[in-house]
Amino acid sequence: MRLASYEHEGARRCGAVEGEEVLPFPEGTGLLDIVGGAPVPATGAPVPLSSVRLLPPLEPPSVRDFVTFEEHVEGVRRSVSGQAGVPEAWYDAPTFYFTNPASLVGAHEDVPVPPGSSVLDYELEVAAVVGPPGGDLTPERAREHIFGYTVFNDWSARDLQSREMQVGLGPCKGKDAAATLGPWLVTADELEPYRDADGFLRLALTAEVNGEVVGSDLLSNMGWTFEEMLAHASRGTRVRTGDVLGSGTCGNGGCLAELWGRNGRQDPPPLAPGDTVTLTVEGIGTVSNTVVPGRRVPTVRGARRRPRERP
Structure with a gap:
């Protein structure tokens, strides 16, 4: 089943997507309730997908974004610090x-350039959505706690990110302005036919900028399965219904x-107003967002430098 949240004729609704139509659930139904185990309600008269504005499928309590593709880590590390290879600590845990x-923004929303940034990047990911809550899960038990999957684009202001992470903390504003989630939420059972012998989902991933393919990979190149990621996320704590777990950016052009x-x-160049980024994940769907100029907002001054006075 494919479940979507959308806006139609000024009202926010959700429903089941079938072909080029969405079958609306009764007014007041929220996808988070269904993700949490509520029965799927009866649907009303179909509405053409072309007539609705797709919203992020749900409003999650939290979003954890992992970094599970070795090839991505290797390339970005060289871009940011000039160092080769992958840090040994990456192999320890997800x-x-x-x-x-x-x-979060919907599948076809415009994305403004973050304030103060001139080096905008996309990141092609898949996200898992938690169904039943739980804590201290094993990977085996974790599979029962994954409700479904969706496409995730973790937009990144690389210039802001690079500077702020020199403090040894973050990222913060470099990753704060937008993240695409959509176009809908595909229930986990729909993707089981793509699971390989090692437990990974073998889905083809493609990134295009202005209609030109700039990246492609397989989701099964992840270093950990989503079940292992969820087990790690729940270690010593609890995950909640609707929590989102991003796979991290895929390799081979999963980001600029x-x-x-x-x-x-910087070839291809950073994204600029007018550029359209289209990400496609086999078995899930496609999101396509156009970059637009950002707002001018005031900045906070730099820290004052003070002597270490003591009482």
Whole structure:
């Protein structure tokens, strides 16, 4: 089943997607309730997908973005620091950071350039969505806690990210402005036919900028399965219904920064207003967002330098 949240005739609704139509659930139904185990309600008269504005499928309590593709780490590390290879610590466990659930945008929304940035990048990912909550899960148990999957684009202001992470913390504003989630949520059972013998989902991933393919990979090149990622995320804590777990950016052009690291220069160039990024994941769907000029907002001054006075 494919479940979507959308806006139609000024009202926010959700429903099941079948072909080129969406079958609306009763008014007041929220996808988070269904993800949490509520029965799927009866649907109303179909509405053409072409007449609705697709929204992020759900409003998640949290978004954890992992970094599970070795090839991506290798390329971006060379781009950012000039160092070759992958840090040994990457192999220890699936690392993630928390990103902003309030910044999610729909499958076809415009994406403004983040304030103060001139080096914007896309990141091609797949996200898993948690169904039943749980804690201290094993990978075996974790499969029962994954409700479904969606396409995820972790937009990145590389110039802001590079500077702020020199502090040894972050990323923060470099990843804070937008993240695409969509076009809908595909239930886990729909993707089981793509699972390989090692437990990975063998889905083809493609990234295009202005209609030109700049990246392609397989989701099965991840270093950990989503079940292992969820087990790690739940270790010593609890995951909640609707929590989003990003796979991290795929390799082979899953983002521009990886290509910059391999090419030794910013080629292809950073994204600019007017550029359209289209990401496709086999078995899930396609999102396509156009970059637009950002807003001018005031900056916070730099820190004051003070002597270490003591009382």
